Amino acid sequence: MCYEETPAVPPLDEIVLTSADGSTFGAYTAKPANPTGARIVLLPDVGGLRPAVGDLARRFAETGATVIAIDYFGRTAGTGARPDDFDNDPHVDELRRSNVIDDVRAALAHLGESGPAYTLGFCLGGAAALHAATEDLGLAGVIAFCPWHGAIGHDPALPDDFVADVRCPVLGLFGAEDKPVPPAVAAAFEKALADAGKEHEIVVYPGQPHGFFEKDHFGEAGHEEAAADAFERVRAFLARTA
Numbered sequence: 001m002c003y004e005e006t007p008a009v010p011p012l013d014e015i016v017l018t019s020a021d022g023s024t025f026g027a028y029t030a031k032p033a034n035p036t037g038a039r040i041v042l043l044p045d046v047g048g049l050r051p052a053v054g055d056l057a058r059r060f061a062e063t064g065a066t067v068i069a070i071d072y073f074g075r076t077a078g079t080g081a082r083p084d085d086f087d088n089d090p091h092v093d094e095l096r097r098s099n100v101i102d103d104v105r106a107a108l109a110h111l112g113e114s115g116p117a118y119t120l121g122f123c124l125g126g127a128a129a130l131h132a133a134t135e136d137l138g139l140a141g142v143i144a145f146c147p148w149h150g151a152i153g154h155d156p157a158l159p160d161d162f163v164a165d166v167r168c169p170v171l172g173l174f175g176a177e178d179k180p181v182p183p184a185v186a187a188a189f190e191k192a193l194a195d196a197g198k199e200h201e202i203v204v205y206p207g208q209p210h211g212f213f214e215k216d217h218f219g220e221a222g223h224e225e226a227a228a229d230a231f232e233r234v235r236a237f238l239a240r241t242a
Contacts, residue, residue, distance in 0.1 A: 025074025037115025043125030095153030
């Protein structure tokens, strides 16, 4: 693990939110022991809102931010708890990026307007976090771990240069040995952001695979140093952009 357990583990609540089209979806909220006022909408990987994502929400609440992790599959799978053998494939097939943006809006509305707001995501959720930052959501920044921007559901892949339209600073965290999101993606994103004059920090960790932060957080060896550095970069990014 990349950190030691502390007595003050942020509590986790399970809630149900309503999106712009009237659909409901589940979410986890984690409130920090020492709040800074920051607000993070956490966008999971393709697995969606499983219990492990609640642990990640608690982890990022250690930065002092209030974190809300949202489900992608409420429209097709309902808001109930997911079984361990939940088959997400048919629900991924029904995803629309516009619905994800609306769900991010609903999550931000639930968090209120008390402090700077961020999107933070993993894999599919990393690209969704970046895509949300191209919308008028008033974000202070976006954090993307190994963002996969290929086709999802009813929508085609996003072009490499879509990040040029983000409206806030970007922190992108990649693994040099990532197969689904190879280093060429990080390079393309960095070029597009630089060409567009966007504030950004792109970090590629040598020897690290796709999902290195999650793998470390859930106990897989070999990712401790990279994950610890990534977490500190997230903490610094939140402080810098607040």
